[in-house]
Amino acid sequence: MSAQAEDSLEQLRQRLAEFAAARDWDQFHSPKNLAMALVGEAGELVEHFQWLTEEQSRGLDGERLKAVGHELADILIYLIRLADKLDVDLVQAAAEKIAINESRYPRERVRGDARRAEEYD
Amino acid sequence: MSAQAEDSLEQLRQRLAEFAAARDWDQFHSPKNLAMALVGEAGELVEHFQWLTEEQSRGLDGERLKAVGHELADILIYLIRLADKLDVDLVQAAAEKIAINESRYPRERVRGDARRAEEYD
Amino acid sequence: MSAQAEDSLEQLRQRLAEFAAARDWDQFHSPKNLAMALVGEAGELVEHFQWLTEEQSRGLDGERLKAVGHELADILIYLIRLADKLDVDLVQAAAEKIAINESRYPRERVRGDARRAEEYD
Amino acid sequence: MSAQAEDSLEQLRQRLAEFAAARDWDQFHSPKNLAMALVGEAGELVEHFQWLTEEQSRGLDGERLKAVGHELADILIYLIRLADKLDVDLVQAAAEKIAINESRYPRERVRGDARRAEEYD
Numbered sequence: 513m514s515a516q517a518e519d520s521l522e523q524l525r526q527r528l529a530e531f532a533a534a535r536d537w538d539q540f541h542s543p544k545n546l547a548m549a550l551v552g553e554a555g556e557l558v559e560h561f562q563w564l565t566e567e568q569s570r571g572l573d574g575e576r577l578k579a580v581g582h583e584l585a586d587i588l589i590y591l592i593r594l595a596d597k598l599d600v601d602l603v604q605a606a607a608e609k610i611a612i613n614e615s616r617y618p619r620e621r622v623r624g625d626a627r628r629a630e631e632y633d
Numbered sequence: 634m635s636a637q638a639e640d641s642l643e644q645l646r647q648r649l650a651e652f653a654a655a656r657d658w659d660q661f662h663s664p665k666n667l668a669m670a671l672v673g674e675a676g677e678l679v680e681h682f683q684w685l686t687e688e689q690s691r692g693l694d695g696e697r698l699k700a701v702g703h704e705l706a707d708i709l710i711y712l713i714r715l716a717d718k719l720d721v722d723l724v725q726a727a728a729e730k731i732a733i734n735e736s737r738y739p740r741e742r743v744r745g746d747a748r749r750a751e752e753y754d
Numbered sequence: 755m756s757a758q759a760e761d762s763l764e765q766l767r768q769r770l771a772e773f774a775a776a777r778d779w780d781q782f783h784s785p786k787n788l789a790m791a792l793v794g795e796a797g798e799l800v801e802h803f804q805w806l807t808e809e810q811s812r813g814l815d816g817e818r819l820k821a822v823g824h825e826l827a828d829i830l831i832y833l834i835r836l837a838d839k840l841d842v843d844l845v846q847a848a849a850e851k852i853a854i855n856e857s858r859y860p861r862e863r864v865r866g867d868a869r870r871a872e873e874y875d
Numbered sequence: 876m877s878a879q880a881e882d883s884l885e886q887l888r889q890r891l892a893e894f895a896a897a898r899d900w901d902q903f904h905s906p907k908n909l910a911m912a913l914v915g916e917a918g919e920l921v922e923h924f925q926w927l928t929e930e931q932s933r934g935l936d937g938e939r940l941k942a943v944g945h946e947l948a949d950i951l952i953y954l955i956r957l958a959d960k961l962d963v964d965l966v967q968a969a970a971e972k973i974a975i976n977e978s979r980y981p982r983e984r985v986r987g988d989a990r991r992a993e994e995y996d
Contacts, residue, residue: 520640520642521641547690548790548922552919552921555916555922557672559912560668569665569668577721602706609703669910676793680794762884773976777986786929792920793918793920799913807907811907824972824975826968830965833951847944850948855894866902
């Protein structure tokens with residue numbers, strides 16, 4: 513088995529494709545619908561944090577942390593499905609985006625400053 | 634090098650942790666703030682699809698697909714950062730959630746039907 | 755002219771209906787699409803606040819406040835359009851929901867406590 | 876009573892301010908937190924529509940329509956609260972934004988075309 517085939521994202525992609533196929537759900541999984549499902553899960557994630565202080569958000573108790581972990585999982589699941597349907601390589605896209613961010617936010621210029629890149633121009 | 638260390642998600646996690654540390658940005662990366670950043674990116678993703686038909690969303694042209702790929706990358710980046718800050722294992726969480734979904738949505742019961750689990754009860 | 759006709763929400767509803775009709779945009783304004791547009795704008799709103807402390811979010815400078823005001827306007831615009839397309843009376847729906855909240859969150863029970871209703875059960 | 880005081884948005888603003896004050900919840904209602912609550916509700920809204928076709932989204936049954944109406948109410952509630960906390964006049968902001976949209980999207984140029992303004996440049 514190649515290193516690629518053992519990769520966790522690739523394994524999840526395959527398992528999720530089989531999950532949808534076994535339920536005849538590909539008909540519902542248009543990129544438009546999957547993007548909606550993803551933002552819905554992201555909204556559920558935010559609801560866990562909306563009344564917490566930043567400090568509290570760093571120290572979730574076990575039950576809350578479990579629930580938040582499942583929201584993160586839901587987001588990852590739809591992200592993988594959407595990338596699969598669009599034939600986007602998530603890892604390559606992330607590597608490209610990180611390279612862009614490294615040039616947009618040079619470390620010596622933005623150290624300790626979270627303003628967005630456009631605000632520097 | 635172990636298989637674990639070669640895993641794409643683990644490699645991205647390390648690279649993103651170094652990116653933040655080099656910019657002294659960990660102070661901004663509370664789980665609360667990262668959840669907000671993630672949903673903001675998910676909102677940008679949805680904006681690409683909101684006026685498209687489902688059919689059009691399946692056939693994005695090259696330029697649009699590139700832009701959408703970068704939105705997916707942004708979401709993955711914040712997802713990995715948030716999981717890292719919460720010490721959640723994304724792959725394990727996703728595996729757990731898929732197992733839950735497999736029991737909530739038995740294939741013979743939900744075949745071709747996208748209604749949510751609670752609607753069956 | 756009746757009090758109803760002078761109401762600000764009703765006036766905005768009419769103006770937005772005319773705006774869409776003049777551009778032949780009703781074809782794009784399905785409830786599904788308008789819900790996507792609304793969450794996209796909500797994501798833009800959140801982006802203004804994601805790296806601010808709560809305290810900073812209470813003291814936006816004039817330029818930022820102007821931009822945030824326009825995000826709020828965008829959300830209101832899509833909210834009014836969506837309610838119009840679904841034939842939902844926003845004011846009545848809000849009054850109903852506030853009444854529900856008043857019984858779910860009795861003031862003596864939840865005073866100074868932001869936990870959600872289900873957590874009390 | 877002036878026309879202003881009878882306005883539905885102004886009445887809701889007052890009622891919601893009293894609701895929060897009676898529960899000592901203003902401490903949680905920073906603009907940052909209210910923006911999170913709003914996007915969380917927008918995510919719940921989208922979840923109602925994610926597996927529906929556009930056509931189905933135009934013909935919700937009574938029970939679903941009631942639930943969607945309450946999501947719209949939740950969004951309006953947080954929108955009014957957030958505008959109140961920021962001292963933004965929602966109606967004026969919406970009027971300004973509609974005027975901007977009228978000049979960005981001249982009717983003769985964009986008739987039947989939903990592309991965003993920047994794509995015309």
